[in-house]
Amino acid sequence: MNMNLSMNTKEKRESGFTLLELLIVVSIIAILSVALVLVLNPAEALKKSRDAQRLSDMSTMKTALGLYLTSTSTPYLGANAAGALNNTWCKATPSIAPVSPAKIFYSLPTAVGTISQATLDGASTYAAAQQSASVAAATVTDGSGWIPVAFDNLVGGSPLSNLPIDPVNAFGSGHTGAAVDNTDLMYRYACSVTPLAFEIDAALESSTYATGADSKLTSDGGNNSNFYEVGTNLKILGTGNNF
Template sequence: MKRLKRGFTLIELLVVMGIIAIISAVVVVVINPIEILREGRDARRIAEVGTLNRAINLYLVQNSNPDLGVEKTIYISLPDPSLSGNATNNCSTVTGLPKPPPNWSYRCVSRDNLQKIDGKGWLPLDFINLAIQPPISNLPIDPVNTAESGNYYAYVASNQFAVTAALESEKRLKLTAAADGGTDRTRIEMGSDLALWTKASGLVGYWNFDEGSGTTANDSSGNTNTGTLTNMELTDWVDGKQNKALSFDGVNEYVSLGSNASLAPTDITVEAWFKLNTLGVNQVITSQWWWSAWGRLRVTSGNALEWTWVDSLEVAHSLTSSPLSTGVWYHAAITFNKSATTAKLYLDGQEVDFEAAPNIERGLAVLNAYIGVREEATFGEYFNGAIDEVRVYNRALSASEISSLYSATR
């Protein structure tokens, strides 16, 4: 008797196709190819920054009076397309670079010289005539190396030095950038004085609340803007978005940051992580009030994130987000760029509101700044929830920098 060969039924084929689709989706989730590429680029960055760090240390050992470069200059691995030969400039035709801090500038070389190790490359050190040769024959550049992405190598110096690279992958941002001893959670930082990069990044106030006890919150930017805890208890030191945070009761607890001139820059970025315990009332995350101050970053009674400020004509302005929820960590950031006359509000790394703000003035008066309350405690609007990782910069961070900070600390 002839046997009939049985094929798959339509239902069986559909079941098999469904299983294959599920397995494929799981593989993509578990083995994210984009993240693997990012990790590969980050591995190269970490290795190359380490090599540069060793090379510079060799240079220092073999020079009794080393010239490490010009102070308050950010040397970057991007060529300026307008340059040729041995010419250098302040990277004026490189589009997409974030504005440097006040009194700082960039330094670029030509594409011809970019990777030379004779002092004419992007790193201004002459390695050629050293008795002990450094472990490089060409200066490395970032695998992406574009201004728009923020991925390029950077070097700063005085009588010490720091060399850095922005990282991309979640793994390396959390394991490497967070543990290298520097203040920039988006970059690998190496060198003899990482505080140089803190200054080059424009960070002028940083309260991470990792003390875990006591009545003060240290300013990790090095600008001694120590926060004073008011009406707060030991139990208000809680687990945060990153390590520890402060929990505010919405009644009378706040942190006073004082009135140091470093907190009154012309351009500014303020950012923080926060988590709400309650809704339906105005509650302030940070504040520094009146027309030359950064304004008030708060959650409104309508449950939206809001940045409010007064301009030089004493006209009030505000930017707002969509409604928020309790029990969720959110990342908030505000930026103001005076030369571009722009004010921006960010939520979770994304721009949510924007205004052309030609009449904003900053830095004309030094005013008290606060965390968790309006500019004067008598006005209230106490925050009810947790706040962590508060930062103030003396420049307007770019959208990619805000996104990177969010990704690095989420």
């Protein structure tokens, strides 16, 4: 009987783990988990994913506006009402300071927050922001959306089902007062009359695309390292960060 008991005890020891062994395994798993989180950085990965969406949106809008310009005999980039045919809200030329009624257009609707002040081309407190009332209103393509271009007037209809808006489309966490700056995550649009041109800017938030080796802010061909810029003239929206 004693021999059987000894054999059973030996078998149990050989088939299981000691408490020390289990603690070592748990410690290794914990260390690997921490290392994995540090390497993957889920918060940064999410920012990078949103930035990738922004880059895609900017390309989509640039293509749609380019199609509108080349497919319309008399294109208008700054209509001041749905379906209106004019450039009332465009700057006279890209490089001059904006003069009323020229406006900067934002994808942020007033239902989320109101922009009443921006600084562009050295014009202090340039109060010429234009916003849609709601997210739904901001995305329409008839000229009353956040980009004032009547895409619906194109033969065959609009190349866009909806106007893209920023994945966050909100003021930044440090936003205060009425002014807007490059920490606020929303799209910006402006146009000029001579030449007839447009520019769209986006604020990027990931270190990969904003400050890293693959920074898009300094390789987009624009004149402003605070924003990612696309368009047919990248001098319309100036070089500052307060718009």
